[in-house]
Amino acid sequence: MSDITVDFSPAAAPLAEKLLEPAREIIARYPVGRERSALLPLLHLVQTVEGHVSPDGVAFCAEILGINKAQVGAVATFYTMYKRRPTGEYLVSVCTNTLCNVLGGQEIYDGLTEHLGVGHDETTADGKITLEHAECLAACDYAPVVTVNYDFAIDEATPDAAVGLVEKLRNGERPTPSRGARLCTLKEMQFQLAGFADEREGAVADGVAGAPTLRGVTLAQEHGVAVANFNIDTPITTTKPARDESAKAVKDPAPAGAKPPAAKSEGKIASAAKRAAGAVKTAAAAVVDKAEHAVEHRKAGAPVKAGDVKDPEVRAAETRNPDGSTPTPDASQTVAPVPGTRTEAAGTAKNAPAGDGKPAGDTQRGESIVSEANAAHEEQSTASENPGWQNAQRGTEEKK
Amino acid sequence: MTQPRPEVLQKLTPVLTKRWLSPDAWKIDVYERLDGYAAVRKALDVHPDDLIQLIKDSGLRGRGGAGFPTGLKWGFIPQGDGKPHYLVINADEGEPGTCKDLPLMTYDPHSLVEGAIIASYAIRASRAYIYIRGEAVHAARRLRNAVKEAYAKGYLGENILGSGFDLDLVVHSGAGAYICGEETALLDSLEGFRGQPRLRPPFPAVAGLYASPTVVNNVGTIASVPYIVLGGADWWKSMGTEKSSGPMIYSLSGRIANPGQYECGLGITLRELIELAGGMKPGHNLKFWTPGGSSTPLLTAEHIDTPMDFEGVAAAGSILGTTAMQIFSDQDCPVYATWRWLEFYHHESCGKCTPCREGNYWMVRTYRRILSGQGTYQDLDTLQDTADNIFGRSFCGLGDGAATPVVSTLKWFRQDYLDYIEGRTAPRLSEKALVGAH
Numbered sequence: 001m002s003d004i005t006v007d008f009s010p011a012a013a014p015l016a017e018k019l020l021e022p023a024r025e026i027i028a029r030y031p032v033g034r035e036r037s038a039l040l041p042l043l044h045l046v047q048t049v050e051g052h053v054s055p056d057g058v059a060f061c062a063e064i065l066g067i068n069k070a071q072v073g074a075v076a077t078f079y080t081m082y083k084r085r086p087t088g089e090y091l092v093s094v095c096t097n098t099l100c101n102v103l104g105g106q107e108i109y110d111g112l113t114e115h116l117g118v119g120h121d122e123t124t125a126d127g128k129i130t131l132e133h134a135e136c137l138a139a140c141d142y143a144p145v146v147t148v149n150y151d152f153a154i155d156e157a158t159p160d161a162a163v164g165l166v167e168k169l170r171n172g173e174r175p176t177p178s179r180g181a182r183l184c185t186l187k188e189m190q191f192q193l194a195g196f197a198d199e200r201e202g203a204v205a206d207g208v209a210g211a212p213t214l215r216g217v218t219l220a221q222e223h224g225v226a227v228a229n230f231n232i233d234t235p236i237t238t239t240k241p242a243r244d245e246s247a248k249a250v251k252d253p254a255p256a257g258a259k260p261p262a263a264k265s266e267g268k269i270a271s272a273a274k275r276a277a278g279a280v281k282t283a284a285a286a287v288v289d290k291a292e293h294a295v296e297h298r299k300a301g302a303p304v305k306a307g308d309v310k311d312p313e314v315r316a317a318e319t320r321n322p323d324g325s326t327p328t329p330d331a332s333q334t335v336a337p338v339p340g341t342r343t344e345a346a347g348t349a350k351n352a353p354a355g356d357g358k359p360a361g362d363t364q365r366g367e368s369i370v371s372e373a374n375a376a377h378e379e380q381s382t383a384s385e386n387p388g389w390q391n392a393q394r395g396t397e398e399k400k
Numbered sequence: 401m402t403q404p405r406p407e408v409l410q411k412l413t414p415v416l417t418k419r420w421l422s423p424d425a426w427k428i429d430v431y432e433r434l435d436g437y438a439a440v441r442k443a444l445d446v447h448p449d450d451l452i453q454l455i456k457d458s459g460l461r462g463r464g465g466a467g468f469p470t471g472l473k474w475g476f477i478p479q480g481d482g483k484p485h486y487l488v489i490n491a492d493e494g495e496p497g498t499c500k501d502l503p504l505m506t507y508d509p510h511s512l513v514e515g516a517i518i519a520s521y522a523i524r525a526s527r528a529y530i531y532i533r534g535e536a537v538h539a540a541r542r543l544r545n546a547v548k549e550a551y552a553k554g555y556l557g558e559n560i561l562g563s564g565f566d567l568d569l570v571v572h573s574g575a576g577a578y579i580c581g582e583e584t585a586l587l588d589s590l591e592g593f594r595g596q597p598r599l600r601p602p603f604p605a606v607a608g609l610y611a612s613p614t615v616v617n618n619v620g621t622i623a624s625v626p627y628i629v630l631g632g633a634d635w636w637k638s639m640g641t642e643k644s645s646g647p648m649i650y651s652l653s654g655r656i657a658n659p660g661q662y663e664c665g666l667g668i669t670l671r672e673l674i675e676l677a678g679g680m681k682p683g684h685n686l687k688f689w690t691p692g693g694s695s696t697p698l699l700t701a702e703h704i705d706t707p708m709d710f711e712g713v714a715a716a717g718s719i720l721g722t723t724a725m726q727i728f729s730d731q732d733c734p735v736y737a738t739w740r741w742l743e744f745y746h747h748e749s750c751g752k753c754t755p756c757r758e759g760n761y762w763m764v765r766t767y768r769r770i771l772s773g774q775g776t777y778q779d780l781d782t783l784q785d786t787a788d789n790i791f792g793r794s795f796c797g798l799g800d801g802a803a804t805p806v807v808s809t810l811k812w813f814r815q816d817y818l819d820y821i822e823g824r825t826a827p828r829l830s831e832k833a834l835v836g837a838h
Contacts, residue, residue, distance in 0.1 A: 029570045030570075031484075031527065031610070034591070034610055036591060036592035036593075037572075037590060037591055037592050038592065039592035039593075040572070040573070040574065040575050040589065040592065041572065041573065043575065044534075044573065044575070065592075074594060075592065075593060075594055078577065078594040078595065078750075079534075079574070079575035079576050079577050079595075080575070080576035080577065081534045081535070081574075081575040081576035082575055093535075096740070097496050097740060097741070097744055098496060098694065098726070098737045098740040098741050098744075099496065099497060099653055099654055099726045101740050102728070102732050102736070102737065103654075134535075135494070135496070135578065135744045135747065135748065136494060136495070136496040136497065136498075136744070137535060138493050138494060138498060138499045138501075138502045138533070138535075138536065139499050139502070140496075140497050140498075140499050140651065140653035140654075140659070140724070140726060141499055141651060141652065141653050141659040141660045141661065142659075143653060143654075143659070147535070149537070150534070150535045150536075150537040151537055151538055152538070179538070180537065180538045181537075181538060181541060189537065192537060192540065192541060192544075192573075193534060193537070193540075193573045193575075194573075195544070195570075195571065195572065195573060197541075197544055197545065197548065198541050198544075203541070204426075204541050204542060204545045206538075207506075207538055208423060209420055209423070209503065209506070209507050211660070212658070212659050212660035212661070213420065213503045213507070213660060213661055214417075214420055214421065214660070214661075215658055215659075215660030215661065215662065215677070216412060216414070216417060216649075216650075216660060216661050216662030216663050216664070216676065217412075217414045217417040217418060217420055217421055217661075217663065218421070219404070219409065219412060219662075219676060220409070220412040220413075220414045221414075221421060223406075223409045223412075225409055225410060225412045225414070226414065227413050227414070227415055227635075227638070227639060227647070228638070229631075229635055229638065230630070230631045230635060231631065231632075231635070232435055232438055232439075232442075232630040232631065234630065234631055234632035234634075234635060235632075236442065236443075236446050236450060236451070236454055236629070236632075237450060237453070237454070237457075238446050238447065238450050239447070239449070239450055239453075240447045240449065240450070241447065242444070242445050242446050242447050243447075243563075243564065244447070246447075246448075246449070246479060246480060247447055247448050247449075247524070248524065248564075249484070249485060249520075249524040249525055249526040249565070249566070250481075250482055250483055250484045250485070250524070250526075251484060251526045251527075251566065252484050252526070252527055
């Protein structure tokens with residue numbers, strides 16, 4: 001995939017100019033033929049430039065992955081961290097889920113709404129702050145909590161402390177978060193969400209553990225409580241030699257001449273956008289990267305297979321989400337006309353045909369997988385021997 | 401604040417939380433000095449099947465809520481099938497009340513990386529993913545740094561420690577969808593789709609990520625593995641109960657003097673945990689609590705001596721879940737609490753199945769009506785009926801989780817509902833919250 005060159009449409013070209021190289025690094029993290037796994041980080045990446053996911057951002061993701069815009073749009077609108085309108089420099093989130101709520105989270109949120117004059121998912125006129133009420137932020141022992149760009153900013157917050165925080169942010173200050181790294185802008189944060197290291201000197205070391213986190217272990221230390229008989233040389237019972245054929249793993253098909261993905265993805269990020277801009281040549285509205293050896297050439301809007309189509313394996317999600325060229329009853333127009341101008345491109349993107357087939361995959365998948373479902377039966381029989389587990393599974397599989 | 405009694409203090413079992421006291425344990429050299437990566441060396445010297453047997457012997461059960469035996473799950477992966485296998489770590493912590501995985505990944509990220517290496521070796525996977533909740537930015541920072549350090553030291557990549565075993569580990573940030581904590585929804589999300597649950601069978605052990613055999617484990621489960629490899633199954637079983645072995649991080653929050661993370665052997669009671677936490681907040685009396693996040697049926701003050709292990713909580717009619725204990729007092733209203741949880745489930749329902757999507761939509765509106773003082777007796781029947789039609793009829797556990805606070809508060813606190821309906825409790829919501837309720 002990373003060797004594929006793409007002629008980007010006028011809508012996607014400006015983003016491609018900035019983001020092509022980091023986008024390729026993201027795609028290289030996933031196995032060959034599974035490039036679509038890169039979609040979530042790519043959408044985060046788009047937000048580093050735009051602050052939200054615009055039709056152009058959708059076009060860029062679609063074109064680089066060879067899927068259609070409706071498929072990208074369906075994903076982008078599902079997840080709350082992909083914003084559909086421009087956002088402020090800082091995203092201030094107040095937890096109003098039950099526990100924070102009863103401990104004062106609602107008053108904090110209401111106070112901020114009144115003070116800033118904006119509601120949920122709205123941005124102040126000066127473009128500084130986007131406010132939102134969030135669901136459980138996994139810090140109930142510090143309730144109520146407020147985060148800025150998802151870093152824990154105020155623990156055991158009060159309405160006054162929250163107003164003080166947003167005032168500082170609006171004055172251009174960057175108050176130190178209670179338990180996160182020093183603040184950056186929301187767009188800069190998106191780069192980390194796309195899977196790149198935080199390159200700011202010392203930022204990883206920021207933030208010490210708060211007292212609630214350490215309460216149990218501190219109590220144990222103070223009273224000399226430890227788990228007895230921990231001996232790291234306890235032998236493991238062995239029944240066969242460590243190295244034989246049955247111990248080996250089957251690997252993913254390796255990309256031709258590719259470095260290990262993580263080696264590629266770490267460490268050289270801050271200047272990636274600049275380097276990408278330098279590395280990419282723009283001709284008219286098309287971007288063609290000639291630096292990479294081209295094994296396939298793709299034109300924007302052309303029907304491009306998503307790579308998995310010929311895969312004999314039954315895919316769960318893909319069966320429900322055919323790519324742009326898969327003939328499905330309602331996919332006849334999924335190949336968007338190539339727009340001539342930027343304005344037209346935006347218009348086309350906004351009116352992208354709904355390409356995803358209706359969810360017909362479940363039954364089909366269930367039937368065709370039967371031949372290899374032996375282990376599944378094993379799992380089922382375990383469940384029936386232990387019905388309590390099955391109930392527990394139903395009730396609690398959401399827990400994280 | 402009264403000091404906990406010595407016999408209660410002895411129930412603390414600092415294992416997974418122990419390194420949190422070392423401020424720099426997230427750095428690889430400090431981690432290595434604290435027994436770090438010793439387990440990987442030990443594990444790579446034995447056959448993967450012997451490791452799976454070790455985990456089976458330890459009795460380790462999943463820390464993500466369902467409590468499925470981990471060794472059994474690993475054993476389901478078909479070996480010699482010629483397919484790539486995958487390990488996917490569920491770090492999408494978001495169950496209301498749960499806050500144990502984020503600190504673990506922030507203050508001791510290498511323990512998760514080390515566990516991932518051992519687990520991948522055991523199931524013969526050469527690629528592993530950590531799907532971390534998008535909002536967990538600082539934990540992700542530390543985790544990515546740990547992965548980078550582990551590559552540099554040869555614990556990840558090709559031919560790890562000369563064993564011939566290769567592993568690539570990718571930290572993948574989600575984008576704010578609670579449903580992605582459900583394992584099959586997580587897999588769809590990791591494949592680049594909307595996070596919606598899949599029908600099972602086939603189970604992930606047969607057709608998981610990329611339709612290949614996949615183990616999906618919680619952060620706490622995988623982080624436990626290095627300790628079992630080091631200390632042995634018998635040592636692990638010296639903590640907890642016979643059927644629920646080992647230590648567990650209990651997340652205590654709410655109306656107690658000292659909220660926080662308390663790692664104890666499975667089977668401790670809420671009474672003992674509250675004692676460790678310095679008692680209730682002054683002026684507050686225990687009224688209701690969640691044993692394992694809001695998706696587990698609420699318990700009341702009469703369950704304070706229930707053993708907090710998988711069997712004990714099940715016997716009390718609830719589920720151990722994530723041991724996220726949100727503690728509410730007589731100054732908190734169970735009706736209001738349930739409404740807020742339902743707003744959450746309503747927002748997070750993925751929309752795939754009708755009972756969950758529509759049921760939560762209507763239950764939220766019914767609650768708004770009751771809380772604004774306009775509820776009727778029929779509303780209680782409607783709530784019970786709707787919840788009954790969601791529970792067990794939804795595609796995945798999210799719907800069940802949404803129905804449980806409704807059913808359990810109607811069971812334990814019906815009078816609190818009647819107080820709103822009959823006008824004894826002042827309305828909590830204004831008219832404007834009522835749009836669409838009639």
